[in-house]
């Protein structure tokens with residue numbers, strides 16, 4: 001039997017590949033969902049999410065991919081999509097597991113309702129439950145996030161955990 005030639009080595013695992021399901025839970029593949037907004041921002045700084053919900057999902061996906069070390073631009077994207085008046089100076093994102101063992105894994109996002117936040121609105125809110133896991137167990141975060149649209153760009157402003 002002849003060994004085939006030019007067979008590429010097993011590719012490194014690439015869970016952020018555009019063909020897997022988007023971490024935002026939309027049911028679409030990442031490439032057809034939040035990767036469009038992450039990629040556009042990485043390419044030229046454009047924030048392209050057309051609705052508050054799309055922005056919310058892309059921010060959740062950025063958190064999820066930051067936690068697994070798969071989106072280099074995650075922190076920059078999260079800060080860029082934050083309204084200047086409430087934006088923190090920097091984020092302390094949880095990276096991949098390290099010796100500290102305090103890794104967060106974002107498991108699922110359930111968007112429960114939205115108000116406003118459409119192409120013809122200037123503000124809106126999204127109520128959601130985010131499911132995540134830490135070494136201590138599984139947790140949920142229920143929150144209503146508020147968004148504003150300025151110069152056609154949706155930005156996260158603040159939120160109420162409940």
Ligand SMILES: [Zn+2]
Pocket residue numbers: 022023024025026030033034035057058061
């Ligand atoms: Zn998505």
